[in-house]
Amino acid sequence: MVAVKGSLGAWILSIGNELLIGRVVNTNASWIARKLTFLGIGVRRIIVVPDTIDDIVNEIKRGLQDSRIKIIITTGGLGPTYDDITLEAVSKATNRKLVLYESALEEIRKKYEQANMEMTKEREKMACLPQGSIPLPNPVGIAPGSWLDANGKIVVSLPGVPREMEAIFEGYVMERIKGTSSMVVVECGFKVVGIPESSIAPALEEADKKFAGIYIKSHPKGHETKGPILEIKVLASGSNREEALNKAKGALNLVRERTKDLEGKASEEYCD
Amino acid sequence: MVAVKGSLGAWILSIGNELLIGRVVNTNASWIARKLTFLGIGVRRIIVVPDTIDDIVNEIKRGLQDSRIKIIITTGGLGPTYDDITLEAVSKATNRKLVLYESALEEIRKKYEQANMEMTKEREKMACLPQGSIPLPNPVGIAPGSWLDANGKIVVSLPGVPREMEAIFEGYVMERIKGTSSMVVVECGFKVVGIPESSIAPALEEADKKFAGIYIKSHPKGHETKGPILEIKVLASGSNREEALNKAKGALNLVRERTKDLEGKASEEYCD
Numbered sequence: 001m002v003a004v005k006g007s008l009g010a011w012i013l014s015i016g017n018e019l020l021i022g023r024v025v026n027t028n029a030s031w032i033a034r035k036l037t038f039l040g041i042g043v044r045r046i047i048v049v050p051d052t053i054d055d056i057v058n059e060i061k062r063g064l065q066d067s068r069i070k071i072i073i074t075t076g077g078l079g080p081t082y083d084d085i086t087l088e089a090v091s092k093a094t095n096r097k098l099v100l101y102e103s104a105l106e107e108i109r110k111k112y113e114q115a116n117m118e119m120t121k122e123r124e125k126m127a128c129l130p131q132g133s134i135p136l137p138n139p140v141g142i143a144p145g146s147w148l149d150a151n152g153k154i155v156v157s158l159p160g161v162p163r164e165m166e167a168i169f170e171g172y173v174m175e176r177i178k179g180t181s182s183m184v185v186v187e188c189g190f191k192v193v194g195i196p197e198s199s200i201a202p203a204l205e206e207a208d209k210k211f212a213g214i215y216i217k218s219h220p221k222g223h224e225t226k227g228p229i230l231e232i233k234v235l236a237s238g239s240n241r242e243e244a245l246n247k248a249k250g251a252l253n254l255v256r257e258r259t260k261d262l263e264g265k266a267s268e269e270y271c272d
Numbered sequence: 273m274v275a276v277k278g279s280l281g282a283w284i285l286s287i288g289n290e291l292l293i294g295r296v297v298n299t300n301a302s303w304i305a306r307k308l309t310f311l312g313i314g315v316r317r318i319i320v321v322p323d324t325i326d327d328i329v330n331e332i333k334r335g336l337q338d339s340r341i342k343i344i345i346t347t348g349g350l351g352p353t354y355d356d357i358t359l360e361a362v363s364k365a366t367n368r369k370l371v372l373y374e375s376a377l378e379e380i381r382k383k384y385e386q387a388n389m390e391m392t393k394e395r396e397k398m399a400c401l402p403q404g405s406i407p408l409p410n411p412v413g414i415a416p417g418s419w420l421d422a423n424g425k426i427v428v429s430l431p432g433v434p435r436e437m438e439a440i441f442e443g444y445v446m447e448r449i450k451g452t453s454s455m456v457v458v459e460c461g462f463k464v465v466g467i468p469e470s471s472i473a474p475a476l477e478e479a480d481k482k483f484a485g486i487y488i489k490s491h492p493k494g495h496e497t498k499g500p501i502l503e504i505k506v507l508a509s510g511s512n513r514e515e516a517l518n519k520a521k522g523a524l525n526l527v528r529e530r531t532k533d534l535e536g537k538a539s540e541e542y543c544d
Contacts, residue, residue: 017487020315021507022306026298029320034294043292044327046320048301055316080470081490082477115497122470142470142496161492196387198352198394198414205354215289218353220433224414225387235293 008070008181010041011063014048015056015076015086016160028075028165035169036073040183040237044068051077056089064093064153070180072153073173076160078143080122086157087146091130094150098128104135104144111142130155136172140164147176184241188248188271189233190256195264196228203258204232207251213237214251245271280342280453282313283335286320287328287348287358288432300347300437307441308345312455312509316340323349328361336365336425342452344425348432350415352394358429359418363402366422370400376407376416383414402427408444412436419448456513460520460543461505462528467536468500475530476504479523485509486523517543
């Protein structure tokens with residue numbers, strides 16, 4: 001994990017039976033992982049847990065006890081239904097009370113009022129957050145998110161509906177996290193045609209050993225022996241963009257040399 | 273988790289940094305989760321771990337120690353590159369040696385020979401499996417999978433390339449697992465227009481309490497107050513299809529009644 005060396009680590013906890021029965025693909029986790037990676041935060045685990053209180057509490061506690069981890073981000077389980085129990089679990093795991101936030105309640109009440117709907121206990125539940133947490137406004141849905149500083153770690157809870165999760169993350173989480181890491185991360189790559197993954201493997205190992213703070217990987221797109229196509233991608237971190245780019249390009253150049261030796265074709269390189 | 277009540281549990285362990293940096297969406301896990309669910313196996317966790325030996329070993333051990341778990345399925349890390357270390361980790365976690373399987377080596381050698389390629393140590397590595405495991409042929413790629421019976425539990429290791437994983441699962445894993453569960457699982461659902469999720473919530477809770485061995489859930493597709501659309505889905509298990517269908521339809525009928533009371537529109541129901 002490139003970004004982890006000397007920097008902060010994170011866990012993503014995806015909550016919901018719908019993920020465990022394979023009804024929903026966990027695009028939320030990869031979206032968040034990508035954002036965190038480029039913020040200089042290394043994701044160490046993505047864990048999908050069922051909507052049962054003990055499972056959620058146990059995994060949060062485990063994350064909080066891991067010395068490499070600074071941030072846990074949960075998704076799902078913030079809504080009005082009986083099995084939406086994420087914030088109850090965060091409260092238990094951090095030994096806090098779940099309390100009704102008047103400000104959050106007011107926001108929720110307003111949204112229902114605009115639609116001529118009254119408050120019910122299911123709707124009120126969405127305003128109950130772990131004591132001490134900061135409610136994160138939900139610009140596209142109802143349930144607010146939650147940011148909790150707990151014993152030097154951070155637990156962020158976001159809804160499971162992708163557009164709500166993304167809006168809260170981009171609007172209220174990104175800026176707060178930016179301040180915690182000073183790393184710059186870049187990604188570069190090129191395509192190689194005509195060389196099996198097993199032949200290029202030693203070059204990747206060599207590059208990994210030569211450049212600190214990179215993550216280089218071959219992604220097979222064709223067939224190992226019948227028409228091999230490889231996407232070579234490198235992620236590199238540094239204290240500024242130039243340093244990161246130099247590492248990434250250095251690693252790719254080494255692989256490019258070996259590609260020539262093996263008589264394969266390499267495409268132009270690209271960087272994000 | 274519907275399928276878990278009284279039945280077998282599984283963990284899916286997805287191995288690979290590319291998942292943790294958000295480069296690849298974990299479609300393998302949801303594909304396997306769906307298959308296991310309909311085989312009557314309840315998935316209790318999906319865990320994504322980096323390509324580091326300690327992380328993989330620790331999570332496998334944790335799964336093996338969980339009394340609710342019978343099967344651990346790993347994906348990724350079976351290839352020829354230096355960071356493909358899954359089978360080394362499975363060996364360590366189960367206190368076995370990693371041994372060269374002559375039969376697997378022969379298959380691999382044949383595939384490279386057909387392409388006029390020689391064996392190298394990177395290619396040979398793919399024939400090293402935990403002692404006592406059964407190699408699972410890879411009909412579309414090179415690296416074989418592995419089936420290991422270890423202390424009354426099963427550890428299945430599959431490649432990370434989706435079409436290779438799917439081919440091995442369907443060709444060699446499915447039949448073996450079928451024998452371990454006698455449950456039948458069905459899924460039914462309908463669409464509800466005009467009722468917010470928070471209003472239908474009590475009906476879902478009621479259905480969940482009334483019918484044992486079901487998992488019922490509302491999936492919001494519209495906006496809670498501005499044009500709510502809900503997909504109501506129920507997963508039900510039984511000792512035969514009729515019993516499972518009866519439960520699923522009973523639960524949906526209860527929700528349908530409440531939908532009428534709340535003056536919402538429900539579509540025809542469908543079952544898989």
